[in-house]
Amino acid sequence: MQAPSLAFFSPKTAGFLFPSNIPGYAAIEYGPRKDPRPEAAKKRGRSTRTISGSRVILFGRIRELALYRAEVLRDRGFSVTIPRDNQEALKIIRHGDFDIAVLSYTLPSDTVQQIAELVREYRPDCPLIAISETGRVDRRVDPDETVIADDGPPALLAALRRVTRES
């Protein structure tokens, strides 16, 4: 197996991974997408991966939001990990210590794609849920489920139920 690209940890992208308290982040999160790809705005349907595990790894730029989401998921019985930095993220992905990956589009789309590629490389059986502000996601990310951020916890929990159902 070819070693995965580490481009996602390049200086250009790594800085966007986990910082919080960036002034004006709400405008960033809810601003218009520069590169919309509406044709990719769909979930995978019949090919959706399902898994019986409950370990969730949560990627997002707004740590506050990630902490609240983690609290919601833990309340529903999931075990949640939020990587504190790039090294921890890479370590968790490499070890495959998770059953479901949740990726927020508060991260730059290139970073989302690169994280998705690493997850697919190390855990090809792992369902991937994208949280998007509009429902549109990059075709290359190809998530199993897409959740609209503004729909709040019920939408995320519903997506998790779909990917964790016994097949």
Add this chain to the structure above:
Amino acid sequence: MAKRILSTSWNPAVLKTRNWVIESAGYDVVTTRESRMFLRLAEEQHFDAALIGDSIPIHLRAQLAKDAKQANPSLPLVIICRAGEESRVREYAQAIVKSTDKPELLIRAIQSAAGDTERD
């Protein structure tokens, strides 16, 4: 009867997820994203505490906290702050929570502000 919390923020995703956490702790949460509605509710209805989120820019958050205190001086305010913002709102806040604090700390701050010390 559950205590009532008034909550405002500009970021819908944060607002909904945070409210879920507060409701899970046993509170009734009333939400608005509009400052004018927040002040109106603070003045006209009873709440045990009010929460102002950090997605509102700090200068507007400070003004909103000041106006809320004028509208209802007895309403305890819990204000979420990013690094270095605390001094801007300290005089209006019953409690200040950092945006990076764990949700348990937010719940504790709400419990304290709402005079609700018996919850876990």
